[in-house]
Amino acid sequence: MSDEKKYWELLNEFEPLDDARFKGKREAVSSPTSRRNFLKVLGLGATSAALVASCKSPVEKAIPYFIKPDEITPGKAVYYASSYFNQNEFCNVIVKVRDNRPIKLEPNPKSVITPYGTSGRVQASVMDVYNVNRYRSPVRNDETIVWDEADNEIITQLKELSGSGRTVVLITPTIISPSTKKLIGEFTQSFNAEWHQYDPIPMDGYREANRRSFGTEELPEYHFENADCIVSVGCDFLGTWLSPVEFTSQYSSRRALFEENPGLNKHYQIEAGMSLTGTNADTRIRADRAEYGKILVHLYNQLGSQNGATQIEATPPPQEVTEKLKNVINDLQANRGRSIVVCGDNNPDYQVIVNSINQMLGNIGETIQFNRTYNHFRGNENWLEALLDQNLGAVIVWDTNPVYSHPMSDQIRAAIERAPLSVAITAQPDETSELCKYKLPAPGYLECWDDAEYKKGVVSVLQPTLHKLFNSRQAQEVLLTWMANPLSWQDYIRENWTSVYFTEQAANASSSDFWIETLRNGELVLNNTAASVSYNESATAGALQTAASEQASEGFTLELTEGIHTGTGHGPLNPWLQECPDPVTRIAWGNYASIAPAAARRLSIKNGDVIQLGNLQIPAFVQPGQADSTISIALGYGRTTGVAEEIRTGVNAYPLSRVESNYRRLTVPNLNIEPTGQTELLALIQGHQSMEGRAIVRDATYEEWKENPAAGNEMHEEIQKHHTTLYPKTIYPGHKWGMAIDLNTCTGCSACVLACNTENNIPVVGKIEASRHHEMQWIRIDRYYKGDENNPEVLRQPVMCQHCDQAPCENVCPVAATNQSSEGLNQMVYNRCIGTRYCNNNCPYKVRRFNWLDYTGADAIPNNRFDPANVTVDLSRMRHNPDVTVRAKGVIEKCSFCIQRIQEKKLDAKLEGRPMEDGELQTACQQACPANAIVFGDLNDPESRVSKLMKNPRNYHLLEELHTLPAVGYLTKIKNKS
Amino acid sequence: MRSIIYGHFTDELDLLNAVKELQNKGIKIDDVRTPFPVHGLDSVLKLPRSRLPIAAFIAGAIGGSLGLLFQIWVFTRGWPLVIGGKPFLSLPSFIPVTFELTVLFAAFAMVILFLVRSNLGPGSLPDILDEEVTNDHFQIILTDRNNSASEAELEEALASTGALGVKNIKTDN
């Protein structure tokens, strides 16, 4: 047996280690038992949630309306423009509100930042609003109090403390809201408070480097769409870095390879751990995390020699890396002014080198511009000093959780406990808020008024789409109250806008029109004031010196990365995010230490073996492509407070991060691995990594494509030619729906998966069920490795129901619960399904999902609900899309091509007496895709985009040799290999 | 009121001979009862071939056609559905059910007819003259109603074939 073969076996079929854990006793949910009850409670829930914010009159019953409010039509959704912001993710969104409940977030096509596509976290965020663990009213220590009491006590103490010279510290995450900033300014003045912004994964090192290189702390905007050559040193710009949704759109626009758009960019990724971006790279160069500095110096030296910069003495990176870097250097040099070099390390020295390389290549002002600079990531480590100071009087923690996310957790805890006054203003309990004396409940962002200036000169608004569910108050409202400002927060924002932005525009004459117009659009774009920066080379030498003199790491280097779904620690609260498998490892529910196959073999570590790393115990996962001496762990896991017991997963790795010369460092050198002998369950959704040489994801190189646009897909024509059939052709007289998926633009970000979850009421099954392969997602993103285990090529493929014209599943259902619609949809009739799972067995794509247990509470049998994530309690059920049936235990479900959307748009067109337009109808996955990889439409219309894509030489159907005639087409993956 | 004269043998070959002997004497045999089907007895007794197979064939044909027609009706008239791209009239798919219904109808019709024709069934009370008939007695039953000969002559004739335990009883039916 060859080594390669062995390797795939090592990774094969992760066996659930501990089936005994699966006790299945989850009847904790004390709620309705029958379907009738379910409906009743749904109604009640809606009532108790009161109604939309703008709805003035109290309404007694949800449906039917006795007196119908103007803006609500039962069964018809209302859409509001708003925005989502969390850490590094910002999206202008449209909130879909049905029967007064926000149920879905969609991209705002008018936005200049994110006109299409969202991230997965945005999609899942609707669940946060209905989270059962939220604070429901103000709490003093453990005692529930009323707002007035809290206000009075806090104001008194604040005045007292600031009067007595003790410091008042307000810690917030980065605030991008101009109005809030103004308000906080007023607050700090009136209470003599210090305001600090804190980012768990900060970018203050970048800002410092820019200050040194360009004399400005601004974070520039990157134009990946203009870059012909992208070189990323450990920077996950498609997954977690700076503004991934935006970057994905930009990047993918250069991957959509058609005759009219033939310029494929070239992407090099030099990295240690396998990142989402790395898996998409044309060439991925594997290098240890400890080599990044040397690599940057090497790049600088080599490029500098061609661009007249001074060389510096430095040991070059290992031979195998330098060998591969030659191409990188040549390509960068060849694409001066049309390339981007980025590095994903918060070390200011590294960033200074990156800046000088970009300067050297003439990229500054071209692909990297300081016009619409980013406003987020303003956090730094300065707050620590103030907090740990003995003079600390009051600490107000606003929706931030340093106790969890900072390595000096213990000192912070002590400081907060010591402080005479500690107040937490947050929606959901967290490790920090629980320490505070006062816990003031804040609403979720869908219940809030706010504004946001994510990028300079692009200001968005947030408006509530739901009456506050609990007795909560926005932090801004709290501050207003404390300052005794009589304005409501909404009016405050409006006044601020009138004074600041109204004058900047000319389209609306009256300020109220302007306000309404802004709310309608969700975004105001101010004139672009081109900023000029002056480059200063002098900082570079020092940075190069520091980087070149870095000590090599002994043993392993640990690299902490942001979890693509969990973010900085917000994700674990959201069961959808936890259940969505990581796009690289395909593991859901929890983190793990990724180690290289060679290292794993050397240390006899297998998937799930718990290892000791510093003082951390964490299960190991053998990750192909991982650098030999680097271990990668995702941050954001291991939350304990505010997360239901059952869904507490993973390990908090923040304590291993460090602060070095006042910058957070997410690497730890000189670590050793100790196997503990224990094992832990990993919910590995995809057990097999190799395509086994099958033509599942068809790929070719850019060169081949230029020769022949059908490169890699030659067999398509061959197979079509040999298609014989014993059946007559089925006629689809009206529409014939179809979908085309561009494998070249898809990055695997999983926004589609989460959008589908939200749109189609897909249940959450929890870690143990997921590990038993009982996951329910209707769309999955298959990931295959190809080639060398040390640095495999990665191919991805989103797979949902293929809606075959000759579907094997339909044939075998004994009760005809699944059949073909007259529009070419493979229909699934839940009511009729008796759950034989025969269809699923006979589905060659394995896209059918079975309700193994009563995940939703829709089952007729009482006391059997299985809901580890508490997502089917009355509150959480309010997020359900009422157009989609909640499936009962024992039925099969699967992708419906969002039939509810099809019907809605068809009806709209019919009422308006016009034919449907191409593109008018979008499926949820398509809508959420920031890469524009999914196109849906009518195959009977030869002019539709999807029809044209189906005729593209790159198009093929999955397993087309079986003659199932899928309605989904895939466009080949084209890599720009050198 | 009639007389029933019966006697038995312990060997089926003796029975066959006795039957032939009695028939040669022109005596009509009312019934022969045996513990198992004796080969050759039906031809000696000149029992007509059973028509149960014909009944089975007819019932099977009915069952099969009903099944086939029903399936055709459902898929082409009742509610035609496109299933896996198959034609509505997907005849090969109809074969199994048609076949099963053929067999089911044939088997049931035949068994029911057998029971009705033989007057057997749950609760049927047989006229058992000798309990050993179901063990090892091969019994010949004569009745004066079928024969012109007298009771005594019948008894005599039966005894002369070597029948054992010849008895004569009177019955109303």
Place this chain on the structure above:
Amino acid sequence: MEKHNIPDAVPFKFTKKIKTALGIAAGIGLVALLWAVFISQAPASRIWANLWMNAIMFLFLGLGALFFWTVNALGESTWQINIQRILESMALTIPFALILFVVAFPGLTHIFEWTHTEHLDRILQMKTAYLNIPFWMLRLAIYFIFWSFFAIYLRRVSLKNDFEPQDNYLRRVRSTSGWFMVFFAISSSMAAWDWLMSIDAHWFSTLYGWYIFSSMFVAALAVIIIIAIAFKHFGILPNINNEHLHDLGKYLFGFSIFWAYLWISQFLLIWYSNIPEETVYYVERVTHFRSLFYLNVAINFLFPFLALMTRKSKRQPVILGSIAVLVLMGHYLDLYMAIMPGAVGHENAKIGLLEIGLPFFYLAAFLAIFFVMFQKAKPVPENHPYFIESSDYENL
């Protein structure tokens, strides 16, 4: 042993009259062949395919009889002892079939696509390890050697018993039959793949071997029935009675259903999944040979099924005999459907003088060998331990 009143068999004479009749039949066949070659200028593939088809049919009759003989021996069956010499003589035609195969060898390239080694596609290249001329020939030789050996050896054992009853006769026959059965089980399927399935070289079906076996067996049964009725009629085997015909009729009835069962199993499964690599076989036949395709099922299943359902028809020589003739022609058609669409193609495949005439030659040859063989031995194996049982039994 007590004497049973079993009529004595009359030794058979291969008379001149029969020889003349066979000569005429052979002549018809030759004329048909010559006409096709020289006058109608039929395409070469059609002529070679016909020679191939008839050779296989010729072999099948003998091989089917050998199978019937051995399977009865293994099942300790008795009723067929009276016709055993018919089976033996039919089985002895097997070695002669090799000559007919050899006659068709020059045309193999016209019949088998995979012999064109210079332009094979991807799939066919993968099969060359199995589908190549030397290995194919080797297998063919092995099949013939073993089949001929078993036929000749069993015959010898059987004849020996005629002169001096052997104590171990039954045991020897049974164990030889057992070995034959093991070999036959594998070789019959493989021969079907080699000689028939590989004509449609891309296509495959796991059932194919058994399907061809059933067709072969029914064809052989039909010939056995025809000969048995004829021999009974002409007094050669007077102790063939209605019970024997009834049993033969049941076999024909049952195995016609069995054939139909395999036919529908194969068709239904391929029709149901509709995967191109499999449907290609049926698409060709259903599109271009539509009427023959359905006629095949009608002749080989519907007719014998309906006609032989009653007890009477099975015991009635005229009905049974005519159904047997029909079924024999039906399985000739079945073989035609297996070979022609792939080997000749729908453009050239026809049912003309060649297809109707040529079988007469092969039939005459078959019968000639059969008669010679039958003549050589006693018409019934009198010393067979079950001989009396065979003459004395009844059907219900």
Place this chain on the structure above:
Amino acid sequence: MMHVSPVREPLINGEKSYNDITNDVMAPVRAKPGKLWYIGITVSTIVMIFGFAMIGYTVWFGIGKWGVNRTIGWGWSITNFVWWVGIGHAGTFISAILLLFRQKWRTSINRAAEAMTIFAVMCAGIFPLIHMGRLPLGFFILPYPNSRELWVNFNSPLLWDVFAITTYLLVSLLFWYMGLIPDLGTIRDRMKTLWKKKAYNFLSFGWKGSARHWHRHESMSLILAGLAAPLVLSVHTIVSFDFATSVIPGWHTTIFPPYFVSGAVFSGFAMVLTLMIVTRKALHLEEYITVGHVESMNKVIIATGSIVGIAYITELFMAWYSGVEYERYAFLNRALGPYAWAYWIMMTCNVISPQLLWFKKLRRNLTFTFILSIFINIGMWFERFVIVVTSLHRDYLPSSWTMYKPTWVEVAIYLGTFGLFFTLFFLFIRVFPVIALSEVKSVARSSAKKFIGKPIKNKTPEK
């Protein structure tokens, strides 16, 4: 009387008179059950009840309590289903097909084998029902008229199964019971207690042994056999269609119908042997179920086992020959993949071990036969496991490949069906004669030791 050649082995040993036969066979019905019987029925009833409780548990909480998953939708449930149905085939094969082939040795074993058929089919029938996610709505599978004019899918092999299994159970029951009524009459006439007499009379439908009845009965039995023979073929054929109609490599193969039938008979005979070797001993029926019977059954086993073996090899070869990469992989994976152990258990038990039966000594060795029959039972279970699980666990898209491991719930349900089977079997041997009395008597004359080779006394002339 038909002549029986002197070289034949007697079907009944001992100098048995008809009365002896009656008494020997009826003994278990008459006698008070022994201690072993009580232990047996208690154990099997407890196991059965536990199994049913686990079925209830599954229905209540969902199929998720089993080890099946998104890739392997059918695990033990359908494996067990096919296994039990297969076992059921022996009874019908013995009583119908052997009747058509005039194999007289069937008479001693057909009654018990048919009873086993019915019990096995009952056990089998449980699985397709409980494997449904929504058992309470299982009636949807029946084509009953309803207000929505919705009918079932006649294209679905699972629906064919509904018809096939129901028909099979009903027709087998008819066939078995019609054969039983003369024997129930015999028991009735031997019973001394009035209520028992009445009960058995009720059960025997008032049988009195009239020649006319026998005449019709024989004719009916023959036609029922004629119907049951293709029926038994059709049942496992349709069960094989469950797999063979699909597009899954390893499932979709045309040889499945005859191969499944053959495998069914193979496993069924093994089960008959397992049961009969014990039963003949326990009920002292050694002279009726002789070593000769065992040898005959062993011959059927080797025949069907070899057919199964050839089918395995054909499948393997054809997977290679097809040139289809999925087919090739599926079979390679069977033999060498993670479930190779199951494949080799199957191969060893089903193909290799029965080859030992070529030796006459072993064919006639009861201990060996008993052990072998257990091997075959295991092997045939694994055959179905291999087909169901290894084909599914790695099908077309490697991304979806998984492994399958049963949970204790599945195991308990399987054991529960054993409980059901043996409970019924224990009741059966107490209430009904395990050997077809009248049929044995009808061959006793010609095939019992003392008559063999004797001349024909009177020959019926040709009509």
